Amino acid sequence: MAKPFASSADLGEKRQSLEILADGVYALTAEGDPNVGAIEGEDFLVCFEAMATPVAARRWLARLREHTDKPIRYLVLSHYHAVRVLGASAFGADVIVAHEKTRELIAERGEQDWASEYARMPRLFEEPGSIPGLTWPTATFSDRFTIDLGGGRGDLVLQYCGRGHTEGDLVAWLPERRVLFAGDLVESQAALYTGDAFHRDWASSTLDRVASFGAETLVGGRGAVAHGKDAVAAAIGQTRDFLTVMMREVSAAGSVKEAFERTHKALAPRYGSWPIFEHCLPFNVSRLWDELHGVERPRIWTAERDRQVWDELQS
Numbered sequence: 184m185a186k187p188f189a190s191s192a193d194l195g196e197k198r199q200s201l202e203i204l205a206d207g208v209y210a211l212t213a214e215g216d217p218n219v220g221a222i223e224g225e226d227f228l229v230c231f232e233a234m235a236t237p238v239a240a241r242r243w244l245a246r247l248r249e250h251t252d253k254p255i256r257y258l259v260l261s262h263y264h265a266v267r268v269l270g271a272s273a274f275g276a277d278v279i280v281a282h283e284k285t286r287e288l289i290a291e292r293g294e295q296d297w298a299s300e301y302a303r304m305p306r307l308f309e310e311p312g313s314i315p316g317l318t319w320p321t322a323t324f325s326d327r328f329t330i331d332l333g334g335g336r337g338d339l340v341l342q343y344c345g346r347g348h349t350e351g352d353l354v355a356w357l358p359e360r361r362v363l364f365a366g367d368l369v370e371s372q373a374a375l376y377t378g379d380a381f382h383r384d385w386a387s388s389t390l391d392r393v394a395s396f397g398a399e400t401l402v403g404g405r406g407a408v409a410h411g412k413d414a415v416a417a418a419i420g421q422t423r424d425f426l427t428v429m430m431r432e433v434s435a436a437g438s439v440k441e442a443f444e445r446t447h448k449a450l451a452p453r454y455g456s457w458p459i460f461e462h463c464l465p466f467n468v469s470r471l472w473d474e475l476h477g478v479e480r481p482r483i484w485t486a487e488r489d490r491q492v493w494d495e496l497q498s
């Protein structure tokens with residue numbers, strides 16, 4: 184029997200858990216759905232990631248408001264993917280910060296990515312009609328952007344670590360608390376999505392840079408919060424291993440179909456039961472095949488191309 188397209192049949196509600204990681208530092212995880220977070224400044228809030236729709240974002244904000252009523256000055260977007268940015272209007276933030284490449288990617292392919300992700304993950308798009316349009320960052324940077332949290336709380340450092348999950352991922356680092364919000368550059372017990380990735384950079388220099396912070400708590404893009412240095416190392420190690428196995432298997436294959444079959448066989452024993460594994464793998468292999476055959480930048484995913492690749496590889 185054919186597998187249902189991407190996550191289109193994944194309609195069961197996930198349980199959301201709000202964790203307080205340190206005084207004024209929050210993470211909302213949801214059994215493998217995209218994670219979000221917030222950091223309190225002395226008299227303002229920084230929110231990290233925006234969810235897929237304003238209605239979904241308002242449910243998160245209602246939970247956050249049980250802990251703080253500070254106004255939201257900054258909304259930080261780790262990268263351009265629709266399920267992380269299209270809820271932005273609910274935050275009413277003064278400033279929406281992203282990497283400069285993220286802004287360019289939204290201009291280049293934001294519309295197509297919206298249609299693609301909506302068809303792949305319809306459950307995340309709670310009341311899709313509440314989305315007012317694409318989300319445009321109002322402040323961008325190339326290497327580093329620092330937010331002074333005030334009142335002796337130290338800085339929140341937004342850092343570009345190189346090409347990885349996309350061309351413009353940032354991480355948010357709170358040195359005072361040794362907490363790292365890694366976006367989709369690191370997953371903790373969730374499969375990787377690499378359909379817009381630069382696998383070789385990600386698996387080497389970019390993850391080296393992420394590891395070099397020496398975080399003691401890490402919030403990945405999906406999955407549980409990693410608590411403690413060992414768990415942080417395990418999450419980064421899992422991400423690197425997933426990429427390394429993919430590169431090994433796809434390089435050894437003579438066709439994209441064979442690449443998919445080899446990669447699936449090699450990854451499934453360890454990762455097959457993790458969230459979005461079957462959903463992501465055809466898109467991942469398609470992109471890596473391109474990358475290893477000289478296609479420098481990821482091709483744009485459209486709803487049509489998604490179906491075509493799915494039918495070719497996963498059915």
Ligand SMILES: [Zn+2]
Pocket residue numbers: 262264348367376
């Ligand atoms: Zn992503």
